[in-house]
Amino acid sequence: MTLRKTAGHSGRKLVLFFVHAARMSSLALQSLSWIFLAPFRGKPIRWGATFVQMVRIGVESVPIVSVISFCVGLIIAMQAAYQLERFGATIYVADLVGVSMCRELGPLITAIIIAGRSGSAIAAEIGTMKVSEELDALQTMALNPIGFLVAPRMIAMMVVVPCLTVIADFVGIAGGFVLAISNLKIAFIAYFNQTAEALLAKDFITGLVKSFFFAIIIAQVGAYQGFNVQGGAEGVGRSTTTSVVVSIFMVILADLMFTMLFYSTL
Amino acid sequence: MTEPIITVRDLHTSYGHRKILKGITLDIYPRETFVILGRSGCGKSTLLRHLVGLNKPDKGQILIKGIDMVTASEEEQNALLRKMGLLFQNGALFNSMTVGENVALPLMEHTPQESSTIRIMTRLKLGLVGLSGFENFMPSQLSGGMKKRAALARAITMDPDILLCDEPSAGLDPIVAAGIDQLILKLKTALRMTIVVVTHEMASVFMIADRICLLHDGEIKFLGTQAEMRQSKDPYVLQFIERRADDENLDPDQYLQDLMAE
Ligand SMILES: Nc1ncnc2c1ncn2[C@@H]1O[C@H](COP(=O)(O)OP(=O)(O)OP(=O)(O)O)[C@@H](O)[C@H]1O
Ligand SMILES: [Mg+2]
Numbered sequence: 001m002t003l004r005k006t007a008g009h010s011g012r013k014l015v016l017f018f019v020h021a022a023r024m025s026s027l028a029l030q031s032l033s034w035i036f037l038a039p040f041r042g043k044p045i046r047w048g049a050t051f052v053q054m055v056r057i058g059v060e061s062v063p064i065v066s067v068i069s070f071c072v073g074l075i076i077a078m079q080a081a082y083q084l085e086r087f088g089a090t091i092y093v094a095d096l097v098g099v100s101m102c103r104e105l106g107p108l109i110t111a112i113i114i115a116g117r118s119g120s121a122i123a124a125e126i127g128t129m130k131v132s133e134e135l136d137a138l139q140t141m142a143l144n145p146i147g148f149l150v151a152p153r154m155i156a157m158m159v160v161v162p163c164l165t166v167i168a169d170f171v172g173i174a175g176g177f178v179l180a181i182s183n184l185k186i187a188f189i190a191y192f193n194q195t196a197e198a199l200l201a202k203d204f205i206t207g208l209v210k211s212f213f214f215a216i217i218i219a220q221v222g223a224y225q226g227f228n229v230q231g232g233a234e235g236v237g238r239s240t241t242t243s244v245v246v247s248i249f250m251v252i253l254a255d256l257m258f259t260m261l262f263y264s265t266l
Numbered sequence: 267m268t269e270p271i272i273t274v275r276d277l278h279t280s281y282g283h284r285k286i287l288k289g290i291t292l293d294i295y296p297r298e299t300f301v302i303l304g305r306s307g308c309g310k311s312t313l314l315r316h317l318v319g320l321n322k323p324d325k326g327q328i329l330i331k332g333i334d335m336v337t338a339s340e341e342e343q344n345a346l347l348r349k350m351g352l353l354f355q356n357g358a359l360f361n362s363m364t365v366g367e368n369v370a371l372p373l374m375e376h377t378p379q380e381s382s383t384i385r386i387m388t389r390l391k392l393g394l395v396g397l398s399g400f401e402n403f404m405p406s407q408l409s410g411g412m413k414k415r416a417a418l419a420r421a422i423t424m425d426p427d428i429l430l431c432d433e434p435s436a437g438l439d440p441i442v443a444a445g446i447d448q449l450i451l452k453l454k455t456a457l458r459m460t461i462v463v464v465t466h467e468m469a470s471v472f473m474i475a476d477r478i479c480l481l482h483d484g485e486i487k488f489l490g491t492q493a494e495m496r497q498s499k500d501p502y503v504l505q506f507i508e509r510r511a512d513d514e515n516l517d518p519d520q521y522l523q524d525l526m527a528e
Contacts, residue, residue: 133354139318140347141348143372
């Protein structure tokens with residue numbers, strides 16, 4: 001009996017998982033078509049709203065992204081130095097910090113911060129609009145909520161997250177610099193040259209490619225959770241939390257896939 | 267008579283397992299004011315939502331200007347919707363925009379007009395509902411009745427052919443409520459709109475209605491003109507006109523059972 005219950009329960013969960021996955025892919029396709037196809041059919045993108053979102057998601061995140069990346073750069077440098085000191089090879093701290101920031105940590109940290117800061121905001125905004133029938137009002141005005149709300153936010157994300165990632169990369173490397181110069185007594189110019197030599201264009205570019213896809217994931221999960229709100233204020237709260245958890249999870253999964261791909265091919 | 271502009275045929279709808287509308291059939295003709303009456307929770311707002319395609323019926327047909335709202339393509343629906351206005355029961359103003367932006371939004375998105383023209387048209391509509399000078403207020407800074415009126419202004423910005431109002435005068439003082447009635451009459455005569463109003467105010471019903479429909483238990487209990495309604499002998503219709511409460515259920519055993527039921 002309990003076995004059957006468990007099976008039924010997990011069966012339902014599994015079905016629900018596929019339902020969500022299918023609905024989310026459909027939302028993603030519609031959003032992409034509103035961004036890339038609709039403008040050619042006389043439904044222009046709302047650039048004003050897009051710009052507002054760019055400021056809100058991007059410009060306002062610069063301080064927090066910078067501070068956290070700087071700290072992470074410092075941390076990696078310290079951990080690397082701890083290991084490399086034993087071999088008297090502390091100069092390779094530059095390689096480690098540079099490569100790990102650009103390939104992995106810059107994109108990941110940015111994505112996680114933006115998921116918590118802006119993905120949740122998208123879910124909360126759209127969810128609140130659903131609860132107060134504003135989405136219905138949009139529809140009765142012949143305005144599509146995806147074109148009207150999701151497209152501007154998604155474009156803003158796709159532009160702004162890679163930009164923030166570049167900032168995170170550089171600030172993180174600067175964190176390593178500070179430690180190297182102050183604690184490891186490495187000359188500025190030596191550290192700089194070492195970093196420049198260690199970093200390849202592809203390290204940088206694979207990071208940016210990843211961050212572009214992270215942006216899509218965060219925007220999509222936020223919007224999907226917003227549209228999915230049931231009930232009132234507590235429904236909005238639940239969806240907002242879920243959006244953060246799900247988007248971080250999906251970002252990490254995507255990161256794993258990309259890394260496997262880049263690791264084996266590039 | 268002319269062709270109906272709105273036709274509802276055998277409309278059935280439910281939320282989950284609860285049946286709400288059980289076979290509504292009605293025709294609404296161009297330029298008439300059609301009032302929908304019914305007790306709270308009987309499905310009036312639900313019926314309006316079906317007319318604009320927000321809800322899909324379990325069964326039945328909804329034709330707007332001869333086009334089936336259920337099977338129409340998105341383009342066809344949008345073309346119809348641009349010429350329809352819906353005042354939501356709770357207003358449903360966009361809380362992130364000012365009152366002026368709310369009213370201007372349909373114009374901005376659907377018409378290629380200059381922003382100065384749009385500003386003038388926005389002020390005009392706000393003036394009609396007695397909200398001149400409030401265009402820079404946020405919805406959260408308005409009273410309940412003012413929100414209702416701002417939402418009405420938004421519903422008529424595109425000069426729709428069909429205006430659907432869900433309790434336009436609920437929560438308004440008698441003077442403003444009378445003003446809304448006057449506005450509805452004006453919209454009908456001057457702008458030749460077809461107007462569907464859900465309301466509970468019997469005074470306002472007798473002021474504006476050409477025809478009246480009374481919903482009860484998901485079905486149409488009465489449909490006809492004011493005069494026909496006044497002559498009706500149906501006890502439920504009479505109860506509605508005379509504002510009489512239900513006879514109290516005086517079966518103490520039944521009452522006790524209801525209270526104790528699991
Ligand atoms: N989203 C929903 N989910 C489930 N049930 C709903 C939903 N919306 C409405 N209902 C139910 O449908 C019935 C009709 O609701 P509706 O809002 O149409 O009533 P109404 O006639 O407009 O009432 P009122 O005069 O109080 O506004 C109600 O009994 C309500 O419980
Ligand atoms: Mg209602």
